[in-house]
Amino acid sequence: MTEASHKDGLPKDMLHILVLSLTFLHNLVDGSISCYDDSGKPVDWFIVYKLPQPHHRSPAGGMQYMYQDENTQGWVQGRSLMNNTKGAVGRTLQQLYTVAIRRQEETAYVLYNDAPPKTHSSTLKGHTKGAILLDQNQGFWLLHSTPHFPPSLAEKEYAWPHSALLYGQTFLCVTYSYDQFKEIGKQLLFTEPHVYDCRVEGTFAQDLPALLNASEGRHVQKEPWNSSAPLTSLGGKEFVSFAKFRFFGDDLYSGWLAQALASDLYVEFWHRSTGILPSNCSGNFRVYNVEEVAFQEPATSFPSMSDHSKWCVGTESDPGWACVGDMNRNCAEEYRGGGIICCRDPAVWKAFYSLVQNYTDCDGAGAIQSIRGMELEKGNRD
Numbered sequence: 001m002t003e004a005s006h007k008d009g010l011p012k013d014m015l016h017i018l019v020l021s022l023t024f025l026h027n028l029v030d031g032s033i034s035c036y037d038d039s040g041k042p043v044d045w046f047i048v049y050k051l052p053q054p055h056h057r058s059p060a061g062g063m064q065y066m067y068q069d070e071n072t073q074g075w076v077q078g079r080s081l082m083n084n085t086k087g088a089v090g091r092t093l094q095q096l097y098t099v100a101i102r103r104q105e106e107t108a109y110v111l112y113n114d115a116p117p118k119t120h121s122s123t124l125k126g127h128t129k130g131a132i133l134l135d136q137n138q139g140f141w142l143l144h145s146t147p148h149f150p151p152s153l154a155e156k157e158y159a160w161p162h163s164a165l166l167y168g169q170t171f172l173c174v175t176y177s178y179d180q181f182k183e184i185g186k187q188l189l190f191t192e193p194h195v196y197d198c199r200v201e202g203t204f205a206q207d208l209p210a211l212l213n214a215s216e217g218r219h220v221q222k223e224p225w226n227s228s229a230p231l232t233s234l235g236g237k238e239f240v241s242f243a244k245f246r247f248f249g250d251d252l253y254s255g256w257l258a259q260a261l262a263s264d265l266y267v268e269f270w271h272r273s274t275g276i277l278p279s280n281c282s283g284n285f286r287v288y289n290v291e292e293v294a295f296q297e298p299a300t301s302f303p304s305m306s307d308h309s310k311w312c313v314g315t316e317s318d319p320g321w322a323c324v325g326d327m328n329r330n331c332a333e334e335y336r337g338g339g340i341i342c343c344r345d346p347a348v349w350k351a352f353y354s355l356v357q358n359y360t361d362c363d364g365a366g367a368i369q370s371i372r373g374m375e376l377e378k379g380n381r382d
């Protein structure tokens with residue numbers, strides 16, 4: 001490149017970078033289908049942890065949440081309530097009742113939940129809950145743990161179910177480019193979601209045959225019965241999706257995930273079901289059941305009995321992985337479809353690791369997590 005060409009204008013590759021960033025910004029401006037944060041800004045991803053309702057408090061107490069995304073570097077207090085479309089989850093899902101209704105030909109969506117809003121729960125299909133919405137450019141996949149949620153489009157508006165006040169719930173939203181929904185569709189053929197509302201038509205049906213098939217209740221027909229797939233968010237962050245079909249016949253965490261991630265795991269899940277699997281140290285990597293969760297700011301702690309969330313985090317022996325997903329650790333769910341999404345991010349790891357207040361060791365004994373356990377013992381008991 002000569003001196004003269006510098007004076008004439010921007011060098012070619014700078015122009016290229018400028019065009020690329022403008023495209024990226026364009027994809028993130030208002031109106032694009034995306035995950036949104038509490039202030040209404042499009043974000044690449046977020047994680048929301050709805051807290052259990054403290055005893056004898058108002059409904060609002062059962063709709064408070066903690067929030068994190070790439071800008072927060074850990075948990076911050078949610079700025080809204082779960083029933084409000086100003087909160088991250090409400091804002092994001094609100095696009096179903098606005099954009100997806102107004103722009104029918106230009107959008108596709110899939111809502112699935114083993115405990116759907118109006119009909120009976122499915123005990124055969126996958127133990128999996130989520131919402132997908134996309135247009136021809138991009139969209140979001142929100143994976144969550146909340147029964148009877150979100151409302152189908154026929155309800156015309158976002159709402160939080162009364163049944164979901166009491167217990168804790170987790171949400172992972174990631175914004176993806178259009179092509180990633182091919183992979184996402186394939187993963188859904190393993191998890192076998194119970195779809196209660198969807199529209200995958202026209203070019204979406206042509207381009208995304210697996211998503212179409214999964215939305216119509218089809219599933220994998222032959223081994224292998226599990227599949228992991230890397231997923232890259234619109235902003236370039238790497239996630240890994242793990243999905244199992246019901247014939248997998250084993251616990252997601254001890255039977256696969258811990259070995260796949262090569263990491264010991266603390267697993268938080270719903271302890272109010274029958275056939276809970278104990279902590280498991282028989283494999284190369286150990287799986288410990290979390291018994292108690294504690295947030296520091298604001299200080300609150302709760303037992304796993306009050307938490308319907310499903311997440312896991314690498315132990316201090318390998319700081320790195322954190323995952324949010326569908327599955328509990330119990331006998332019945334060894335024979336159900338479902339999955340989990342993981343990422344290896346120091347801030348996300350630290351955020352989840354810091355929540356583990358107490359877990360069960362493999363001899364069945366309770367273990368208080370080292371230093372933090374001590375700190376928190378001083379008067380933070382709910």
Ligand SMILES: *[C@@H]1O[C@H](CO)[C@@H](O)[C@H](O)[C@H]1NC(C)=O
Pocket residue numbers: 059060081083084085
């Ligand atoms: C959300 O719930 C609170 C507490 O019950 C209530 O005061 C508020 O009106 C609700 N907001 C919406 C948008 O439904």
Ligand SMILES: *[C@@H]1O[C@H](CO)[C@@H](O)[C@H](O)[C@H]1NC(C)=O
Pocket residue numbers: 189209210213218
């Ligand atoms: C979708 O289902 C049709 C009909 O069963 C089948 O022919 C096709 O291979 C499936 N495609 C994918 C990607 O699952």
Ligand SMILES: *[C@@H]1O[C@H](CO)[C@@H](O)[C@H](O)[C@H]1NC(C)=O
Pocket residue numbers: 224226227228250255256
């Ligand atoms: C399925 O799970 C097993 C562990 O049970 C693992 O060894 C295997 O690699 C997984 N298969 C795929 C395709 O991910």
Ligand SMILES: *[C@@H]1O[C@H](CO)[C@@H](O)[C@H](O)[C@H]1NC(C)=O
Pocket residue numbers: 250251254255256278280281282283
């Ligand atoms: C530990 O996990 C493995 C894989 O899920 C399973 O085969 C084994 O039975 C479990 N052991 C105990 C003691 O639960």
Ligand SMILES: *[C@@H]1O[C@H](CO)[C@@H](O)[C@H](O)[C@H]1NC(C)=O
Pocket residue numbers: 291292358359360365366367368
């Ligand atoms: C940790 O859990 C064990 C077993 O669930 C329980 O016995 C113990 O009291 C708990 N410890 C703390 C500090 O909560």
